[in-house]
Amino acid sequence: MILTLEHIAMSFGRKEVLTDISFQLKAGSITGIVGENGSGKSVLMEIIVGARKAKNGTIYKNCSVGYCPQAAVLFPQLTIQEHFTYFSEAYGINKDLAKPQYQALLNHFNYKKYLNEKIIHLSGGTQQKLNLSIALLHKPELLILDEPYNGFDWDTYQRFWDYTNELREQGCAILIVTHLLSEKKRFDRIYELENGKLI
Ligand SMILES: Nc1ncnc2c1ncn2[C@@H]1O[C@H](COP(=O)(O)OP(=O)(O)OP(=O)(O)O)[C@@H](O)[C@H]1O
């Protein structure tokens, strides 16, 4: 197993958000998490990637992780190129190895022409392409994507699925928070988060 969660619980003050979450992700799978607004999907993703500490429970993971947060964490005054340089350093990837990877992402998601534009001048969808590309930059074994196609046009949305299907074939475990239940067949498994538990 790439990831195992056992009895994860989380609350903010007296508000219990997650009561008892247990599940596993195996290599080469795409898993969906659905649930109404405020049900705790993003909090759960933050706990999995280690950005937030659970109140109770255990997480076992022994792999590299890519995380695409629901709200992109980008620097408004930096260009796309500067983001790739910054995040390559942060992930500890050699510049020469990072370059072909981000060039492939720029081509695949069709936003190469904005490489030297500052983030504040980019459309929401283009910012989201960068948010997603940063999660993919170091070719992680576990991908945590929180509503990753928010704002994507139809072509980009299709390209998103082409890319993730290819990653699944290479053995990546992918966890996607989504509201698009019409896309059920794309997932190996879908969980619903309700009352702090997965169904
Ligand atoms: N830092 C915080 N302090 C207090 N409450 C918080 C904090 N972060 C999240 N919450 C609460 O936790 C609950 C779950 O929030 P979360 O963002 O995980 O929902 P979500 O399922 O991702 O919703 P959405 O579909 O709108 O993205 C909400 O009630 C939210 O108000």
Ligand SMILES: [Mg+2]
């Ligand atoms: Mg959320």
